[in-house]
Amino acid sequence: xxxxxxxxxxxxxxxxxxxxxxxxxxxxxxxxxxxxxxxxxxxxxxxxxxxxxxxxxxxxxxxxxxxxxxxxxxxxxxxxxxxxxxxxxxxxxxxxxxxxxxxxxxxxxxxxxxxxxxxxxxxxxxxxxxxxxxxxxxxxxxxxxxxxxxxxxxxxxxxxxxxxxxxxxxxxxxxxxxxxxxxxxxxxxxxxxxxxxxxxxxxxxxxxxxxxxxxxxxxxxxxxxxxxxxxxxxxxxxxxxxxxxxxxxxxxxxxxxxxxxxxxxxxxxxxxxxxxxxxxxxxxxxxxxxxxxxxxxxxxxx
Amino acid sequence: xxxxxxxxxxxxxxxxxxxxxxxxxxxxxxxxxxxxxxxxxxxxxxxxxxxxxxxxxxxxxxxxxxxxxxxxxxxxxxxxxxxxxxxxxxxxxxxxxxxxxxxxxxxxxxxxxxxxxxxxxxxxxxxxxxxxxxxxxxxxxxxxxxxxxxxxxxxxxxxxxxxxxxxxxxxxxxxxxxxxxxxxxxxxxxxxxxxxxxxxxxxxxxxxxxxxxxxxxxxxxxxxxx
Numbered sequence: 001x002x003x004x005x006x007x008x009x010x011x012x013x014x015x016x017x018x019x020x021x022x023x024x025x026x027x028x029x030x031x032x033x034x035x036x037x038x039x040x041x042x043x044x045x046x047x048x049x050x051x052x053x054x055x056x057x058x059x060x061x062x063x064x065x066x067x068x069x070x071x072x073x074x075x076x077x078x079x080x081x082x083x084x085x086x087x088x089x090x091x092x093x094x095x096x097x098x099x100x101x102x103x104x105x106x107x108x109x110x111x112x113x114x115x116x117x118x119x120x121x122x123x124x125x126x127x128x129x130x131x132x133x134x135x136x137x138x139x140x141x142x143x144x145x146x147x148x149x150x151x152x153x154x155x156x157x158x159x160x161x162x163x164x165x166x167x168x169x170x171x172x173x174x175x176x177x178x179x180x181x182x183x184x185x186x187x188x189x190x191x192x193x194x195x196x197x198x199x200x201x202x203x204x205x206x207x208x209x210x211x212x213x214x215x216x217x218x219x220x221x222x223x224x225x226x227x228x229x230x231x232x233x234x235x236x237x238x239x240x241x242x243x244x245x246x247x248x249x250x251x252x253x254x255x256x257x258x259x260x261x262x263x264x265x266x267x268x269x270x271x272x273x274x275x276x277x278x279x280x281x282x283x284x285x286x287x288x289x290x291x292x293x294x295x296x297x298x299x300x301x302x
Numbered sequence: 303x304x305x306x307x308x309x310x311x312x313x314x315x316x317x318x319x320x321x322x323x324x325x326x327x328x329x330x331x332x333x334x335x336x337x338x339x340x341x342x343x344x345x346x347x348x349x350x351x352x353x354x355x356x357x358x359x360x361x362x363x364x365x366x367x368x369x370x371x372x373x374x375x376x377x378x379x380x381x382x383x384x385x386x387x388x389x390x391x392x393x394x395x396x397x398x399x400x401x402x403x404x405x406x407x408x409x410x411x412x413x414x415x416x417x418x419x420x421x422x423x424x425x426x427x428x429x430x431x432x433x434x435x436x437x438x439x440x441x442x443x444x445x446x447x448x449x450x451x452x453x454x455x456x457x458x459x460x461x462x463x464x465x466x467x468x469x470x471x472x473x474x475x476x477x478x479x480x481x482x483x484x485x486x487x488x489x490x491x492x493x494x495x496x497x498x499x500x501x502x503x504x505x506x507x508x509x510x511x512x513x514x515x516x517x518x519x520x521x522x523x524x525x526x527x528x
Contacts, residue, residue, distance in 0.1 A: 282509070
């Protein structure tokens, strides 16, 4: 009699332990599955909804519903991107003609007899049209870069050659202001990995900025060669930037008090920095008011 | 959105005659994704400030708020787990575990937390920091610069809320230091990582989006961010 009780007791204990272990394993499996779903959601992945009576199936359905509502799924992102792409193309395309007409008529007007006041007006009109064209151009480029519509194609290129190229391209503008543009390049040809066209554009924006804010003296372009990065330096003898203003100069449309007199829209440096960032590099500035500034563009070598 | 905030931080060491006022009421705000440099001379309080921000030490007065959570109120055990999950550290002395290879050192914080390793992400970090050839190497087989790069990878791998760097190039020569800093900067950008770095060197600080100057336990300049 006692034996039977003993056996029942042992069987119950074994069953109890067995149930306990099974329950733990089952819970772990469910939690693992839930974690997997959330991980996929974080990555923006869509996941296959399974349709079963399991609790996790209900969870999948709810999660899918939530994602759809909050618009984070990859499909939503793609749709948004396509909308932006169309908008950008429209803006770029449709504004070309009106602006070209503005410039055309402005120039025609300039050719007729005008009194000094009228001439000043026309000059202002032409200047602003130019700014507008530059602005739209820069914004379109930026938008395309930021939304991955255009991408940079970095390749092994000669840093020395784009520095020389930009220096000669900007020399005309600098000459008009009586400023020099010098290059101080190392003997060996320094190479790095970057997109030639876009990086040249970024560098032009930086040198353009330097020319704008330098009244006397000039600009020196140099190259510093490190092991994993190559650095292009643009040093000017201009008005300099106060430390608290340095973070702001890269801001989108930001213009400092000290620069109010100059023509510009405040997007050149922002675009330059975005380009360099997308190439896996970065920019830094050192400057003191009244002592000029040095912009440094770091490009990856690999 | 501020990922880090400090309000009225004060820290006093010692008592009576030996009392040291390391921090005298510091306020600070850091937005997600920013790279902030805290610059000060030796004894200015910058290291103390960093220890407060990372939960390595408790302030005498004031609050440290990370991801909207006041960490100065956490118990010791909670603080340890908080640090492990939310804060990445990069020290001047690289502090790699000598018996683990590069890969193992990098994933150590993740494994300690019992979390799953995102292999692709870790590979990407290793590539960005130029360490792909050295995954199996031991710390004593690496140069100083390489070791610090491993330390940076380790801090990035578990995607902490903030990375705190204390004079990261202090033990490196200037050329290597520049490369290491450049890598820190570009990988922070790439992985949208918030970084707070302390240094006494202005040139190093220029890499940051924003510079905060500290002197004698006080913030002496408030430079606005991007």
